[in-house]
Amino acid sequence: MEEELFTSGRNIPNIDPSLQIWHWPISLYLFLGGLAAGILFFAALFYLMGKEKQYPALKAAAVIPPIALSIGLLALVYDLTHPLYTWRLYTTFRIESPMSWGAWVLLITTPLSFLWLFSYYRSAFPKWESKLKLFKKFKFLEKFEKFLIANRTYMAYALVPLSIILGVYTGILLSAFNARPLWNNAILGPLFLTSGLSTGAAAIILLSRNREERHLFSKIDLALIVIEIALITHMIMGYYAGSQVQLEAMDLLVGGEFTLMFFGFVILLGLLVPAILEVIELLGYKVPVAVPAILVIIGGLIFRFIMVEAGQLTRYLY
Amino acid sequence: MRYAMVIDTLKCVGCSDCVVACQTENNVPHGYCRDWITEAVSGSYPNLELELRSERCNHCANPPCVRCCPTGASHVVEGGIVLVTADQCIGCGACIESCPYDARYQHPDGYVDKCTFCHHRLEKGQQPACVSVCPTKCMYFGDLDDPNSEISQLLKNRKHKTLSPEAGTDPHVFYLI
Numbered sequence A: 001m002e003e004e005l006f007t008s009g010r011n012i013p014n015i016d017p018s019l020q021i022w023h024w025p026i027s028l029y030l031f032l033g034g035l036a037a038g039i040l041f042f043a044a045l046f047y048l049m050g051k052e053k054q055y056p057a058l059k060a061a062a063v064i065p066p067i068a069l070s071i072g073l074l075a076l077v078y079d080l081t082h083p084l085y086t087w088r089l090y091t092t093f094r095i096e097s098p099m100s101w102g103a104w105v106l107l108i109t110t111p112l113s114f115l116w117l118f119s120y121y122r123s124a125f126p127k128w129e130s131k132l133k134l135f136k137k138f139k140f141l142e143k144f145e146k147f148l149i150a151n152r153t154y155m156a157y158a159l160v161p162l163s164i165i166l167g168v169y170t171g172i173l174l175s176a177f178n179a180r181p182l183w184n185n186a187i188l189g190p191l192f193l194t195s196g197l198s199t200g201a202a203a204i205i206l207l208s209r210n211r212e213e214r215h216l217f218s219k220i221d222l223a224l225i226v227i228e229i230a231l232i233t234h235m236i237m238g239y240y241a242g243s244q245v246q247l248e249a250m251d252l253l254v255g256g257e258f259t260l261m262f263f264g265f266v267i268l269l270g271l272l273v274p275a276i277l278e279v280i281e282l283l284g285y286k287v288p289v290a291v292p293a294i295l296v297i298i299g300g301l302i303f304r305f306i307m308v309e310a311g312q313l314t315r316y317l318y
Numbered sequence B: 001m002r003y004a005m006v007i008d009t010l011k012c013v014g015c016s017d018c019v020v021a022c023q024t025e026n027n028v029p030h031g032y033c034r035d036w037i038t039e040a041v042s043g044s045y046p047n048l049e050l051e052l053r054s055e056r057c058n059h060c061a062n063p064p065c066v067r068c069c070p071t072g073a074s075h076v077v078e079g080g081i082v083l084v085t086a087d088q089c090i091g092c093g094a095c096i097e098s099c100p101y102d103a104r105y106q107h108p109d110g111y112v113d114k115c116t117f118c119h120h121r122l123e124k125g126q127q128p129a130c131v132s133v134c135p136t137k138c139m140y141f142g143d144l145d146d147p148n149s150e151i152s153q154l155l156k157n158r159k160h161k162t163l164s165p166e167a168g169t170d171p172h173v174f175y176l177i
Ligand code: SF4
Pocket: B056, B057, B058, B059, B060, B063, B064, B065, B066, B082, B098, B099, B100, B101, B102, B103, B104, B114, B169
């Protein structure tokens, strides 16, 4: 038997028994970052492939990344305990710090996502414009829009790698911590990227009004779900082949307090059920497409919450 | 120059004087601490073994807390001491997550705080507060690079360990066992 106790006037109700310093804003931020990355990736990629005309939902979906990234950034700053010094992130670049990478990638991607949206504003949201009449009020917008449309290709070339870095980063932010065994797994980067792409595809399905487009993104989403299940299987197998601390970390997800959340909501409702529904739909049966899409999005959100929460319960014992 | 601390677990009685001395010396806010006592019991009755350890930041030679800091607030100074500059710290908590020893905490004022090896006292040629008050004199502090220093000699002659060396941080607080 081995037992360790903190004793002596440690008197530290704020530290004992466990150090939970990342809260829901971080989980939300990781989810929104992945979602935005997914949509931006598809939007830029299909634009570069010259297929944007066929898939109008991509334009409509352009409205999501700027909102998601703005809320995500607000959530992140909200979780900082010394927020007045946030500018310190941008007086340096620390190549070994995932947080630093994230801060810089977001600094570039967020405004770019706004510009990308604006370049579609008049063509994708004519109703809004007829209400707001922005172009009537501000003459220079005309020129600005022209400039953006002319440079869309460059924006798309930048957005493809940026969205991939953003998506991977949401996982690496956690996996870089060797002190938290549940996070310390290199597969988290690709896994969170895949999950982000999948939620992005799901959001596009939700916004789509045309069958062919929905089918294409259902197929893409299905492929991503299969990859995600494979990666999660790898993750679990990796932990079971790991050391004692990793075995203990896995106990939280398999048999421990997060089991129902993980297998019930993430694996079953967030991956398997939507995959089955999407297959049924593709086979030609009638399924409301919104159902699998919403399940995928909620599953992705819960997955982030579980990983952030459970990871902080795991640690080295000495 | 490589500062390190050596703590004799056979002499420590777990009185917590070091904890209180640190809280007083460094104005640690109420409800927090930079060092603490761990009581580790191992074995099965009646063959139980008790180890008392005064623990703190290990001023690791491969500090993940410094690597993950996005602003450079966490940094290493001469002698291998790991410090946090309060007005560069944004309170993101990355360093807290990265420390296998949970040696850092968020100060109520927002920035992250931890043991400094009493850097301000070293500059005046004094020992860290915890070392200087220990009634059993079980703590030693000095330069590991100097083969004649008290700590180098102790580590040469006594059996010792560090905490969770498998975490790969190369900790520099040593425990005599
Ligand atoms: S003990 Fe923790 S806080 Fe101290 S240097 Fe090592 S990793 Fe950093």
